[in-house]
Amino acid sequence: MCSPLHRVSKLTESLGLIGFQVRRFGCYGPRPRLETLQTPPTTSDLRAIMAQKTSRLSLTCSRYLSGLSPSETRPARVKRVSIEGNIAVGKSTFARLLQSVCPDWEVMAEPVSKWQNIESGTSKKEAASPQTTVSNLLQMMYEDPQRWSYTFQTYSCMSRFRTQLQPPPARMLSSEGTPVQVYERSVYSDRYIFALNMFELGCINPTEWAIYQDWHSLLVEQFGHQVELEGIIYLRAPPQKCMERLKLRGRAEEKEVKLDYLDKLHVQHEKWLVEKSTEIHFEKLKQIPVLQLDASEEFLRDQEVREQFITKVKNFFNTL
Numbered sequence: 001m002c003s004p005l006h007r008v009s010k011l012t013e014s015l016g017l018i019g020f021q022v023r024r025f026g027c028y029g030p031r032p033r034l035e036t037l038q039t040p041p042t043t044s045d046l047r048a049i050m051a052q053k054t055s056r057l058s059l060t061c062s063r064y065l066s067g068l069s070p071s072e073t074r075p076a077r078v079k080r081v082s083i084e085g086n087i088a089v090g091k092s093t094f095a096r097l098l099q100s101v102c103p104d105w106e107v108m109a110e111p112v113s114k115w116q117n118i119e120s121g122t123s124k125k126e127a128a129s130p131q132t133t134v135s136n137l138l139q140m141m142y143e144d145p146q147r148w149s150y151t152f153q154t155y156s157c158m159s160r161f162r163t164q165l166q167p168p169p170a171r172m173l174s175s176e177g178t179p180v181q182v183y184e185r186s187v188y189s190d191r192y193i194f195a196l197n198m199f200e201l202g203c204i205n206p207t208e209w210a211i212y213q214d215w216h217s218l219l220v221e222q223f224g225h226q227v228e229l230e231g232i233i234y235l236r237a238p239p240q241k242c243m244e245r246l247k248l249r250g251r252a253e254e255k256e257v258k259l260d261y262l263d264k265l266h267v268q269h270e271k272w273l274v275e276k277s278t279e280i281h282f283e284k285l286k287q288i289p290v291l292q293l294d295a296s297e298e299f300l301r302d303q304e305v306r307e308q309f310i311t312k313v314k315n316f317f318n319t320l
């Protein structure tokens with residue numbers, strides 16, 4: 001059994017690549033500039049100037065590493081929106097509809113297949129060799145949530161950070177319309193829906209929950225604007241409807257999912273996005289505009305409903 005400490009160090013290792021790109025945006029107050037000092041600089045002035053220069057240098061390096069020029073680091077015109085909602089409510093289906101409507105909208109799917117296929121070779125060289133084993137973390141989490149929930153949340157959250165850190169494609173930067181990157185779920189639902197729920201169910205223990213929240217806050221604060229969202233689309237439907245769709249879809253790992261679990265996830269969504277009673281730790285997220293859509297409507301078969309949804313989404317994007 002892995003100790004939490006071991007798991008955190010594994011997480012830090014896995015995050016090595018993105019950790020390299022961590023950047024700070026304006027976290028310090030005004031600092032002295034050498035050329036404007038009236039008196040010879042004190043040791044603390046020099047320290048402050050050095051810190052400022054190091055910070056600028058690391059910002060420039062991180063831009064260089066991510067392949068973006070300073071003005072492109074976070075193109076203000078490109079909006080970022082996540083689609084949130086219960087399991088099988090229809091997020092992927094709705095995301096595909098959005099993708100087909102407007103070339104200015106880029107949809108980023110939830111990386112479920114990555115969670116289903118975790119490759120573990122004994123070394124990098126052997127990763128593609130026959131010794132590579134593949135484990136299905138989604139299945140492991142559903143079969144033994146007490147053992148695997150913390151591990152699952154570290155990996156799901158890491159993959160969501162990766163997705164949200166991807167720069168928009170060039171065509172979006174030159175678009176004349178309202179370019180929008182649309183994510184299927186986000187680093188925020190990872191924490192305020194799933195991880196919180198697993199903690200409340202006792203599948204994540206208090207130590208694991210404290211550690212999860214600590215690194216989650218650290219990463220969100222360090223990545224700053226890069227992982228901020230301008231809006232959320234909440235696909236809302238009764239848990240019973242989600243259960244019907246879950247059965248209809250028939251994903252093997254979900255065969256033991258009970259209505260009670262969907263009820264609990266529904267309540268988490270309502271507390272976060274409707275009642276606003278979930279304790280949120282990021283200022284911008286507390287104020288985020290939410291577009292609620294009644295996902296129990298069968299928009300797949302009904303063109304009129306589809307068109308109404310698209311109009312609502314277009315209007316919503318224009319307000320962000």
Ligand SMILES: Nc1ncnc2c1ncn2[C@@H]1O[C@H](COP(=O)(O)OP(=O)(O)OP(=O)(O)O)[C@@H](O)[C@H]1O
Pocket residue numbers: 085086087088089090091092093094110245246248249295296297298299300301
């Ligand atoms: N509006 C809808 N009307 C009728 N059926 C729908 C609708 N939306 C989705 N479905 C069906 O419900 C099932 C689940 O949909 P989908 O895979 O899009 O859910 P999801 O929210 O992305 O799931 P997950 O939470 O697992 O990522 C699919 O079989 C899909 O065809």
Ligand SMILES: Nc1nc(=O)c2ncn([C@H]3C[C@H](O)[C@@H](CO)O3)c2[nH]1
Pocket residue numbers: 087110112138141152153156189190194195198254
């Ligand atoms: N425990 C847990 N934490 C998450 O952050 C999370 N995100 C998605 N899922 C589950 C729901 C679907 O079965 C399937 C695809 O959405 O993965 C999660 N499960």
